[in-house]
Amino acid sequence: MLLSVFAPAVSRLHRTLLPGSARAMSAVSLLVSPERCLYDRPLQLRVLGLSPGQDVTLRTALSDDGGELFTSAAHYRADGGGEVDVSRSPGLAGGSYTGVDPGGPLWSVQPRTPYRRLVKKDVRSPLRLRFSLHPGHGGDTGEELLAEAAQERSFLGEGVRREPLREGRVRGSLFLPPGPGPFPGVIEVPGAGGGLLEYKASLLASRGFATLALAYYNYEDLPKDMKALQLEYFEEAVNYMLQHPQVKGPGIGLLGHSKGGDLVFSMSAFLKGITATVVVNGSVANIGAVLSYKDNTLLPIGIDTKKVKYPKPGIADIHDLLYNPLEESHRKSLIPVGKADCKFLLIVGEDDRNWNSTFHAQAACQLLVDEGKEKPEIVYYPKTGHYIEPPYIPLCEASMHRLVGLPVIWGGKPKEHAMAQVDSWQRIQAFFHEHLNKTEVKSKVYERVVE
Known part of the structure; x- marks a missing residue:
């Protein structure tokens, strides 16, 4: 079940890290801003609370109106302050995209079913995106979860x-x-x-x-x-x-x-x-x-x-x-x-x-x-x-x-x-x-x- 706590402008969730069998006192935060927006608005996404130089994988998932799942996985390395900011941190080789690209978590998603195109057929409901952060650059979808957050992206603006x-x-x-x-x-x-x-x-x-x-x-x-x-x-x-x-x-x-x-x-x-x-x-x-x-x-x-x-x-x-x-x-x-x-x-x-x-x-x-x-x-x-x-x-x-x-x-x-x-x-x-x-x-x- 997706857990998230929404602030007025930022979607954030903290999870306590578990290195080995010892419970760490620090927490990792995945922040997505804004909580709700139009689909064509740039993405603002930051990760706080990592160790300097820590390798992490950022996963994005959404389902279209027919239930088809689209996903991507980007590899990042935290800076000296333990932060990843997709507007300035480069995606690393082996992920769904490389280089600095704030829109990468969005445009890089691909369907599980071949030859499926992402089309929003009912604009009255938003697309719900789920972001999750995992340690390392492995490909195991069942790997440890550090943090997660969500965002709604709509094709129909408020008052339209x-x-x-x-x-x-x-x-x-x-x-x-x-x-x-x-x-x-x-x-x-x-x-x-x-x-x-x-x-x-x-x-x-x-x-x-x-x-x-x-x-x-x-x-x-x-x-x-x-x-x-x-x-x-x-x-x-x-x-x-x-x-x-x-x-x-x-x-x-x-x-x-x-x-x-x-x-x-x-x-x-x-x-x-x-x-x-x-x-x-x-x-x-x-x-x-x-x-x-x-x-x-x-x-x-x-x-x-x-x-x-x-x-x-x-x-x-x-x-x-x-x-x-x-x-x-x-x-x-x-x-x-x-x-x-x-x-x-x-x-x-x-x-x-x-x-x-x-x-x-x-x-x-x-x-x-x-x-x-x-x-x-x-x-x-x-x-x-x-x-x-x-x-x-x-x-x-x-x-x-x-x-x-x-x-x-x-x-x-x-x-x-x-x-x-x-x-x-x-x-x-x-x-x-x-x-x-x-x-x-x-x-x-x-x-x-x-x-």
């Missing part, structure tokens, strides 16, 4: 309102920050997994944006599959946000990842009322379904199944699966990005194995330039994969792909991917603030290349 949306054909959830508003408005469009995912929208609302988490298939009375999509459905969602009394005009923002990325490219090209669009590892080709709008039809880009590779048995690498939409024979799938009149921020993982996101970002840039439009801001993140999430969500190396029908690799190196998530999340908020609020917000910048 969640309103299920069933307006006309539109289905989703609207998240409104506390206060009277109006607030800058954003629609968040997810990838090809279907259903309703709210964790990004709820976090953005917790940071001051009126955000609509939009479902577009396999949810309630929406179509069960993604064979054909009508852009008029997404237009209804845009108009709903533009007319909402608590959404600041005159335009709104769009955020889309993967399949959601090509959808927000299409929305920006064909629909009115879009001021700022963020595309995270998106495609300039229409993916997976016929997309129609009035007299316009975009066919799904073709695939070359001979290009699929299998780096491990039963796991596919689909990086080269799509045909080139710039070639004349495939241009019926090319999204006319150059028609858009909004500002663009393109987030690119250079090690994206789902498809060549670098190519698609550069193609979008050229399509805009060819139409005399302003170049988009493009941020390239080295050693970063397909699922660029909010901060501290662990890298998923491979998981089931709904459209492919088997597990695929997503790319990325854990630490570099984690750094990209922290930086890109700040950049996304700054971009929306600048263009929807006309206010500049500076963000901390990690290693990246900006075009």
Whole structure:
């Protein structure tokens, strides 16, 4: 049973040390601050009361909504004062991460079941993290416990309102920050997994944006599959946000990842009322379904199944699966990005194995330039994969792909991917603030290349 005593700002537990058979008078403290916070907030964790130079292992554990256990184990050595502070103490070789990294205990957790991705499906409840401290750098999970503590990390900030949306054909959830508003408005469009995912929208609302988490298939009375999509459905969602009394005009923002990325490219090209669009590892080709709008039809880009590779048995690498939409024979799938009149921020993982996101970002840039439009801001993140999430969500190396029908690799190196998530999340908020609020917000910048 997890034992913890919470102070207003710090979660702390003392345990008396037992060296050999003698009971020591000193105690070790594991302090985690704050007790409750948003998931994207940096972690503050300290250990007090160790012997100078003592080796310890810090374990992190959490369970997702389905009960899957995610864990990590980091190795530390106490300083001369008997303290470990994850903001300045380096993780040592042999643990889940190395070097000084305050977020390491969070982003390094991995599932016990292969190909399981950490996704918060019910944002109304927090994720509960358990931290435990053990002597030495051994791998025995039953080793002596020195101290333990807990923290709750939420995707839904205090006072944020969640309103299920069933307006006309539109289905989703609207998240409104506390206060009277109006607030800058954003629609968040997810990838090809279907259903309703709210964790990004709820976090953005917790940071001051009126955000609509939009479902577009396999949810309630929406179509069960993604064979054909009508852009008029997404237009209804845009108009709903533009007319909402608590959404600041005159335009709104769009955020889309993967399949959601090509959808927000299409929305920006064909629909009115879009001021700022963020595309995270998106495609300039229409993916997976016929997309129609009035007299316009975009066919799904073709695939070359001979290009699929299998780096491990039963796991596919689909990086080269799509045909080139710039070639004349495939241009019926090319999204006319150059028609858009909004500002663009393109987030690119250079090690994206789902498809060549670098190519698609550069193609979008050229399509805009060819139409005399302003170049988009493009941020390239080295050693970063397909699922660029909010901060501290662990890298998923491979998981089931709904459209492919088997597990695929997503790319990325854990630490570099984690750094990209922290930086890109700040950049996304700054971009929306600048263009929807006309206010500049500076963000901390990690290693990246900006075009």
